[in-house]
Structure formats: C-alpha cells, structure tokens
Amino acid sequence: MIPRWVPFIGAKAAKDDTLHTAVPPKRDGEAPSSARATGADDNVVERVVAVVNNDAITLGELQETIIAYRQESREAMNTSDDELLKRFLPRLIEVRLQLQEADREKIVVEDAEVEEELTDRMKKFNAPSKEAFEAAVKAQGMTMDAVRKRLREAVRVNKVVRRKVALRVSVTDGEIDTYFLRNREKLETGLGYHARHILLVPESGDNDAAWEGTRIKTEMLRTQILEGADFAELARQHSRDATAADGGDLGTLKRGELAEDIEAQILGLQPGEVSKPYRSALGYHLFRLESKETLDDAGMTRVKQQIREILFREKYEARFDAWLKEIKQRAIIEVRI
Numbered sequence: 330m331i332p333r334w335v336p337f338i339g340a341k342a343a344k345d346d347t348l349h350t351a352v353p354p355k356r357d358g359e360a361p362s363s364a365r366a367t368g369a370d371d372n373v374v375e376r377v378v379a380v381v382n383n384d385a386i387t388l389g390e391l392q393e394t395i396i397a398y399r400q401e402s403r404e405a406m407n408t409s410d411d412e413l414l415k416r417f418l419p420r421l422i423e424v425r426l427q428l429q430e431a432d433r434e435k436i437v438v439e440d441a442e443v444e445e446e447l448t449d450r451m452k453k454f455n456a457p458s459k460e461a462f463e464a465a466v467k468a469q470g471m472t473m474d475a476v477r478k479r480l481r482e483a484v485r486v487n488k489v490v491r492r493k494v495a496l497r498v499s500v501t502d503g504e505i506d507t508y509f510l511r512n513r514e515k516l517e518t519g520l521g522y523h524a525r526h527i528l529l530v531p532e533s534g535d536n537d538a539a540w541e542g543t544r545i546k547t548e549m550l551r552t553q554i555l556e557g558a559d560f561a562e563l564a565r566q567h568s569r570d571a572t573a574a575d576g577g578d579l580g581t582l583k584r585g586e587l588a589e590d591i592e593a594q595i596l597g598l599q600p601g602e603v604s605k606p607y608r609s610a611l612g613y614h615l616f617r618l619e620s621k622e623t624l625d626d627a628g629m630t631r632v633k634q635q636i637r638e639i640l641f642r643e644k645y646e647a648r649f650d651a652w653l654k655e656i657k658q659r660a661i662i663e664v665r666i
Contacts, residue, residue: 357414376398379383380663381425388666391418396469407558418664421597423590426656431489438484445478464659494649500640508636513624516632518584522621525560528570530612554603569612577617596621616620 379386379662395413456462463473509516529547550567554560561576568577584592591614594607598618607614624632 337430367419369636376666378666379422380665381422382429382660382662384429386418386421386425391421394421418666422662422664423657424482424486426653426660427486429660430493430656431485432487434492436485436488436492438481438488442484442594443477443481446484447477447553452482490649492653495645498641498644499605499646500637504640505633508640509632516636517624520622520624521583522596523581523619524579525564526570526572526579527560527564527568527577527615528571528605528612529567529614544606544608547615551603551606551615554615554617556656557575560603560615562580591616618660 354464360465363587376388377385378391385501389511391414394417395410398413398417419565444659451459451462453558454465456465460531466476472601526551531543531544533539533542546567553565564570564573564577567573572575572578579587584596586592591607591609594604595616595618598604598616598622600618604614604616607616652662
C-alpha cells in the first residue's frame with residue numbers, strides 16, 4: 330500500500346529530470362549549485378534543498394508533498410509550512426534512498442501496476458470518472474504523465490521494501506504461544522459473559538447475628554436451586570438487588586465492568602453453575618453463570634492470527650528501521666535548508 334502522504338498532485342508540475350537531477354561537483358570557492366531554472370519562479374521551485382548520493386531533491390518536490398498532505402489531512406490545517414518542511418524533507422530523503430536501493434536491485438514496475446494504483450487513487454479522491462480526475466490534476470498544474478511517474482516510484486519503493494524487509498520477517502508458532510501465555514489476561518479482556526444474581530441483606534441490623542442469619546438463608550436458597558428450583562423465580566421473590574424484577578438478570582457484561590471481587594466469583598463458575606454464598610459490604614450474594622465467551626478452538630484460532638499480526642508488525646518495523654539506518658549510514662546526504 331502506498332503511503333497517503335506520497336504526493337502526486339501538487340502546485341506545479343514536476344519535470345522529468347526533477348526527481349533525479351545530478352548535481353555537478355562544486356569547484357573550490359564556488360557557492361553550492363542548484364538545479365537548472367528557466368525563470369525567477371522556476372529558480373525558487375527548482376532550488377535544491379537536499380542531495381542524496383548526488384541525487385537532488387528540489388524545493389518544488391517538497392512543496393508538492395506539503396500541498397498533497399494538506400489536502401488529505403485535517404491536522405495539517407493547524408501546522409505551519411515551516412513545520413511541515415522540517416517533517417517531510419527527512420521523509421523525502423528516505424524515499425530517495427529507497428528508490429536508489431530499488432535501482433541497485435533492478436526492480437521493474439509494469440504499466441499495469443501503475444494503472445492499478447492510479448485507479449485506487451481515483452477511488453480515494455471520489456473522482457466520478459477518469460476525465461474528472463485528469464481535470465483535477467491539470468487544475469493543480471500537474472500532468473497525468475507526472476502522476477504516473479510518481480506512482481511508479483511509489484510502487485518501486487513498496488517492492489524494494491517487500492524484498493529487503495517483509496520477506497525476511499517470520500513469526501513462529503512458539504513465539505505466538507509465548508506471547509499468548511504472557512498476555513492471556515489482556516487478550517481475554519472484552520470477552521463477554523451473562524450472569525444472574527441474588528442479593529440478601531441483613532434485616533435486623535448490622536451485627537453478627539443478623540449477618541449469620543442472612544448467610545443461612547442464602548445457603549437455603551442455594552440448596553433449593555441445586556435441587557431444581559428456578560433461580561430467576563427465587564431472585565424475584567427474595568433478592569434485594571435492582572435486578573430482582575428481571576429475575577436477577579445482570580445481562581451480558583464485558584470483563585472489567587463489575588467489581589473485581591464480584592467478577593472473580595462469577596467467572597470462576599462454569600455455565601449453569603451456582604456460586605457459594607459470597608459476602609460483600611452489601612450483603613450475601615448468589616451468582617449463576619449463564620454463559621461466557623472463551624478462547625475455545627475457534628476463538629483461539631482468531632486470537633493466534635491476531636498475535637501473528639502483532640508480532641509480524643513489531644518485527645517488520647524493527648527490521649525496516651534497521652535497514653533504513655543501514656542505507657543512511659552508507660549514503661552521502663547534504664541538506665541545504
């Protein structure tokens with residue numbers, strides 16, 4: 330996928346030699362050279378702002394990148410041109426380095442691949458037709474040839490990154506299992522469960538005798554349930570909780586919604602099982618677990634795929650950063666702004 334910030338629509342058309350303008354060596358005593366210009370405005374636009382291994386990046390390219398970014402990002406509206414210049418020049422330098430690596434690898438992009446990317450861009454811009462898209466491009470001072478050239482380079486970057494980075498990253502089943510064991514609790518967060526609840530409270534004051542009487546009554550209700558009595562009906566008759574009218578139905582809950590001690594009592598049950606009386610500051614509770622989502626065979630397959638994607642992304646980013654650092658270290662980069 331081509332990064333959205335890679336520009337292809339800008340304020341001024343890029344000449345074919347703009348992206349790869351060789352900079353002649355500077356003679357002793359001469360000021361740094363800049364790219365060829367045909368007029369005062371062109372002189373500014375084609376001023377060289379960086380040289381990457383004798384390959385020039387012009388101010389015009391940098392401006393086009395910023396214009397494209399402003400068109401696609403709301404955040405850019407509150408960011409000054411100077412800030413965006415500082416942000417995007419390093420990115421353009423990195424892209425140029427990757428294009429040079431693609432040259433070394435002799436990576437080729439077919440016309441059909443460029444047309445596919447062009448179609449994708451037209452969809453993103455909601456262009457009703459190719460003619461409308463071309464009109465929008467021309468209104469920005471660009472040509473379709475220039476657009477295709479930029480897209481071709483973006484595809485080449487994707488290909489070289491795939492060859493140098495993505496294809497060299499793998500995730501083993503052992504790594505997935507280790508990640509799962511270390512993060513099981515976190516992975517289970519968000520799984521749902523359904524439970525019912527009966528709450529009995531001391532009726533004759535906050536004293537030991539009252540609490541003991543409540544415990545005994547709770548035990549008696551549990552015995553009735555275990556012998557076949559309907560939990561929901563007993564909840565309607567005896568529970569002092571707000572859910573009594575609904576048969577003690579707590580509904581479908583997500584892990585973390587209830588107090589930790591209460592949730593532990595519920596999730597420690599198997600579906601259909603009733604808890605022993607549990608005392609809290611409110612009174613004595615009985616819980617019945619109706620159902621709960623688990624990491625069963627189907628769920629485990631889904632979770633393992635998610636873990637694989639997480640680990641792949643982490644390894645990919647680390648390898649990409651290392652590769653980029655390597656090609657930067659052996660490059661000659663001169664920034665002129």
